[in-house]
Amino acid sequence: MKYFFLIFESIRRNPVRTILTSLGTMMLVLVVTLVFTVLTAMDRATTEKSSNIKAIVTEKWQVPSMMPYSYAKALTEGAADPADKSAARPSDYMTWGFFVGSTESNPAKRGFENMFFSFVMEPEKTRTMMDEVDEMPDSEVRPLIDAIARMKEVPNGVIVGPERLEKMNKKVGDRITVYGRNYRDINLELEIVGTFPKEPARFADSAVIARDYFDRQLDAYKQSHGGKAHAMADRSLGLVWLRVKNKPTFNKLTEQIIGSPSFSSPAVKCETSSTGISGFLEAWRDIFWGVRWLLTPACMIVLSLVIMNAISISVREREPEFAVLKVLGFRPNQILMMVLTESVLIGLLSGLFSAAVSYYVINNVFGGLPFRIAFFPKFTVPEAALWWGAAMGAGTAFAGSFVPAWRARSVKVSDVFARVT
Known part of the structure; x- marks a missing residue:
């Protein structure tokens, strides 16, 4: 219990840095949530079904x-x-x-x-x-x-x-x-x-x-x-x-x-609705590819770097604290887990909060994401966005904080106290 108290105390100790890291996480999770809202709807509309199929008949040429x-x-x-x-x-x-x-x-x-x-x-x-x-x-x-x-x-x-x-x-x-x-x-x-x-x-x-x-x-x-x-x-x-x-x-x-x-x-042609919709969206194909495989990973990398920078600063400031913890009997892996848990907790809660606010505001206040693509004028944020946001915040926080956490784990007591004296 005291171990978790230390984690929460560390988060509370520097509220400005915690808030800035949290805001950065929320903004990038918001962007990715909006992107995945559109992509998920497009995937659902263009996925072939094996039963209860809708066919579309249109002019062929x-x-x-x-x-x-x-x-x-x-x-x-x-x-x-x-x-x-x-x-x-x-x-x-x-x-x-x-x-x-x-x-x-x-x-x-x-x-x-x-x-x-x-x-x-x-x-x-x-x-x-x-x-x-x-x-x-x-x-x-x-x-x-x-x-x-x-x-x-x-x-x-x-x-x-x-x-x-x-x-x-x-x-x-x-x-x-x-x-x-x-x-x-x-x-x-x-x-x-x-x-x-x-x-x-x-x-x-x-x-x-x-x-x-x-x-x-x-x-x-x-x-x-x-x-x-x-x-x-x-x-x-x-x-x-x-x-x-x-x-x-x-x-x-x-x-x-x-x-x-x-x-x-x-002449006419007959195709499944998913194939027909794919044809309508052909002009958007390269944009969807770029958003899915370039923009989204870029957002996650940027978020990881933001978190890495914030945690690195925190680790440097807290080196004497980690040295004292080692003197008191904390093992290196416990310090590693403490720093990782702090970061992941901030990322998880920030991501979940951002996704939840996006879900409520976009769906209930604006009636959907107003981004017209072909005959899709709006997109509803799915409930799955809640776990997307939490998972994205926690995952990028873990990736961004691992190197600083390892540095905290490797702090040498003798070097820290030598600098203090």
């Missing part, structure tokens, strides 16, 4: 994908022959179109702050097929379920993410006009019927518009323009999501879709 909506019915059935009972069929589906507009009527004043990004889709699929939302219990998405039901009663209803609602200074029940940008001259009069839950954060800035309502607006455009269809009318299907139970079913489904003559102009 063009990005962004813009297929005719006439493809939708056959694709949602997996291009299966109705007479073939052995054909692979998806257990669920979701079609996506994209309507990008602005709530500002004056083109000169349009910017990111009034941009309006929405999925054009079947509202009920928001609950069963949207990533992460489909895995949440009903108790956590009850307002969303109610909003989906409301869209059946309100044809021009829209579900808007909480962050976009806040930016627009609107609430559920308000009406908005969205002026089309990718669908020029298509302006939508919408009624906000509900919102997404705060988690997952990726949909906080998005919206959902009913496909039936959107198609009626395209038909109305055609009628008002002398029978001339909108330029995007036959290119309104972006992606089709299909859920299959396992990899063999996915492979067979892919063969059916690719081999179907119904999808030849334009």
Whole structure:
């Protein structure tokens, strides 16, 4: 017990150095926590699954994908022959179109702050097929379920993410006009019927518009323009999501879709959602590699050097103390462990505190880390960050303090007292 009392007394003895070391640890742990928050989310999104697989069907030769909506019915059935009972069929589906507009009527004043990004889709699929939302219990998405039901009663209803609602200074029940940008001259009069839950954060800035309502607006455009269809009318299907139970079913489904003559102009491709997302993130690949293998190790090395410098100064100042401890009967390894424990304790507590504060503030105050990558506008700090921070703080503290601790272990009593006298 007295041994641990000595450790805590040593930490308390120089509060300025302890606080500075702790702050340095917390700042670098914060940086690495933010980095790993993004990398973990990307890894999770691009990891292949062996069951409950989501497939994505897109246009083969063009990005962004813009297929005719006439493809939708056959694709949602997996291009299966109705007479073939052995054909692979998806257990669920979701079609996506994209309507990008602005709530500002004056083109000169349009910017990111009034941009309006929405999925054009079947509202009920928001609950069963949207990533992460489909895995949440009903108790956590009850307002969303109610909003989906409301869209059946309100044809021009829209579900808007909480962050976009806040930016627009609107609430559920308000009406908005969205002026089309990718669908020029298509302006939508919408009624906000509900919102997404705060988690997952990726949909906080998005919206959902009913496909039936959107198609009626395209038909109305055609009628008002002398029978001339909108330029995007036959290119309104972006992606089709299909859920299959396992990899063999996915492979067979892919063969059916690719081999179907119904999808030849334009041609389509079918891939797992993880592969598709990897394709979207291809432009970020080198950045992710550099952050993972260069920035993160560099942060840990810098942290180790900071701790090494602080502990080295402390060891030099405390050489007489270590000499007295040896005279009192402390063994060299006990002194080694005392210095290491002091450093590791500071690193562990500082790392844990930094990670815990990051977890709470980013998730509960800011609603996620606002760092847009492709269609990931925000990232939630995972609970695993708590042990990341503690392990990182303790590990770098151990690495940085080992050499100074060994020097303390090797202090010679005769040399120290010779200098004193």
